[in-house]
Amino acid sequence: MEKRAFNPWKWQDERGYVQAVEVKQTEGTLYCAGQAAVNPDGTSSNADMKSQLIHALENLEQVITEAGYECKNIVRLNVYTTSSEELFDTGFDIYLDWVKKHGIKTALTLMEVKVLFETLKIEFEATVVK
Numbered sequence: 001m002e003k004r005a006f007n008p009w010k011w012q013d014e015r016g017y018v019q020a021v022e023v024k025q026t027e028g029t030l031y032c033a034g035q036a037a038v039n040p041d042g043t044s045s046n047a048d049m050k051s052q053l054i055h056a057l058e059n060l061e062q063v064i065t066e067a068g069y070e071c072k073n074i075v076r077l078n079v080y081t082t083s084s085e086e087l088f089d090t091g092f093d094i095y096l097d098w099v100k101k102h103g104i105k106t107a108l109t110l111m112e113v114k115v116l117f118e119t120l121k122i123e124f125e126a127t128v129v130k
Contacts, residue, residue, distance in 0.1 A: 001026050001130055003075065005105040016099040017108035021075040026129045030069050034080065034123040035060040036116065044118040049083065052121045053091040057098050060124045069128045071102040076127035077109075084112045087122065 002025050005018040012019060037045035037055035045052050064071055081087045099106075106126075116123055 001073070003073070003105075003129070016096045016104075017077070018105045019107070021105060021107050023075055023129050028069075028130050030064065030067050030126075030128040030130075032060065032063055032124075032126040032128065034078075034125045035063060036120045036123040038120070044120050046119040048090070049081075049086045049121050050091040050094065053087070053094055056122050056124055057095070060126060064126070064128055067128075069130050071128075072104055073130055074102075074104050074106045074126045074128050077104075077106045078125040079108065079110045080113050080116060080123040080125070081110070082113060082116055082121050084110065091122075 001023065004022045006020040006022065007013070007018050009019070035056055036059070037047065037052035038059065039045065045055055047055070061071055064074070098104075
């Protein structure tokens with residue numbers, strides 16, 4: 001696989017994403033359903049944003065690795081949250097650390113939504129290649 005990031009500017013570098021990702025000669029593409037802070041028994045977390053963010057990233061990482069892919073090859077990430085303000089105030093550094101840990105260079109879209117399923121506050125939807 002050949003992957004190349006494009007950044008005409010520098011400001012996004014501190015925000016944990018790139019403007020575009022080109023991918024050539026892939027072996028496969030994994031389209032992940034939205035991963036949130038859902039427990040193994042299927043119950044939704046009612047914890048705070050920071051705790052749910054950590055749990056959702058753990059769930060996303062588990063899906064990706066069990067499918068035989070690597071987080072570093074996430075090329076598209078959609079983030080849905082019920083409060084952008086709460087996300088940036090309490091947990092965005094956790095996301096940035098996770099991105100750095102895996103060396104992720106992804107095109108990213110963040111959307112604030114009115115509601116997610118049950119008590120969920122954040123959800124990650126990823127496209128991964130190999």
